[in-house]
Amino acid sequence: MPFSAAKPIPVLVSGALGRMGREVIKAIFTTADCKLVAAVDTSPGSEGKDIGLELGLGETDITVTSDLEGSLCLISQSVRNDQPPNGAVIVDFTHPSAVFEHTRTAIAYGVHPVIGTTGLSPSQINELAIFAEKASIGSAVIPNFSVGMVLLQQAAAAAARFYDHAELTELHHNQKADAPSGTCIKTAELMEELGKNFNSTDVEEHESLAGSRGGLRSSGLRLHSIRLPGLVAHQEVMFGANGETYTLKHNTINRSAYMPGVLLAIRKVRSLPGLVYGLERLI
Numbered sequence: 001m002p003f004s005a006a007k008p009i010p011v012l013v014s015g016a017l018g019r020m021g022r023e024v025i026k027a028i029f030t031t032a033d034c035k036l037v038a039a040v041d042t043s044p045g046s047e048g049k050d051i052g053l054e055l056g057l058g059e060t061d062i063t064v065t066s067d068l069e070g071s072l073c074l075i076s077q078s079v080r081n082d083q084p085p086n087g088a089v090i091v092d093f094t095h096p097s098a099v100f101e102h103t104r105t106a107i108a109y110g111v112h113p114v115i116g117t118t119g120l121s122p123s124q125i126n127e128l129a130i131f132a133e134k135a136s137i138g139s140a141v142i143p144n145f146s147v148g149m150v151l152l153q154q155a156a157a158a159a160a161r162f163y164d165h166a167e168l169t170e171l172h173h174n175q176k177a178d179a180p181s182g183t184c185i186k187t188a189e190l191m192e193e194l195g196k197n198f199n200s201t202d203v204e205e206h207e208s209l210a211g212s213r214g215g216l217r218s219s220g221l222r223l224h225s226i227r228l229p230g231l232v233a234h235q236e237v238m239f240g241a242n243g244e245t246y247t248l249k250h251n252t253i254n255r256s257a258y259m260p261g262v263l264l265a266i267r268k269v270r271s272l273p274g275l276v277y278g279l280e281r282l283i
Contacts, residue, residue, distance in 0.1 A: 008035035118182025138272030143182035145261030163239035
């Protein structure tokens with residue numbers, strides 16, 4: 001059955017007035033198979049404002065609220081008589097300090113989380129995976145919703161088989177709170193699945209300025225973070241060998257690039273048996 005012929009997926013957006021939240025809501029309004037049912041944001045002065053008017057989409061019946069748990073409760077009650085996989089979905093683009101509790105609370109209320117906020121630690125992701133499996137709530141933690149980035153990560157993992165030296169650099173706008181980015185960490189994790197060590201050296205390195213060589217992972221991979229206004233999201237993986245370098249690079253020019261991946265996750269998360277980590281698990 002085509003998506004448009006089914007009951008629209010009820011979606012709550014947390015971080016509704018943020019850069020990504022705004023794009024997600026606009027994307028939802030352009031699709032027939034998704035329906036915005038709540039907009040949560042804690043920006044000062046936003047409480048009670050019509051989300052459609054705030055985003056230039058025209059007047060709607062949905063007002064901005066700061067009460068995430070209350071919204072999750074209401075939404076879970078509204079779909080309690082629906083048969084699986086017809087539950088509600090929350091898309092979260094908020095802050096690393098809040099995302100773990102947001103995700104756990106959503107699962108507790110039976111609302112399927114699609115998490116774009118980065119900053120979750122491996123132990124937190126593992127804890128959420130266990131909780132989601134026990135609750136039988138499909139969940140998705142997606143460090144990056146770009147299909148192009150997924151392709152870069154797959155290429156980096158393949159290249160890591162042939163190169164023993166590599167460093168990763170990620171560049172983002174200066175409003176990003178966490179460093180390195182979750183996308184960069186995910187790329188390194190995929191390269192490390194080979195179980196090999198990188199960047200052996202016969203030189204004893206010394207930093208005259210602490211951190212100038214980037215963050216060092218146990219595998220030997222080094223991750224570098226740059227934060228500047230004017231940037232959106234960019235990543236480079238550079239491999240080196242005798243007489244050559246091999247560089248993989250991805251640039252996000254506009255946040256609209258993420259929307260096909262966000263909508264894909266919304267459509268698939270309700271059918272998952274538990275939590276998945278990374279867009280590649282859904283493609």
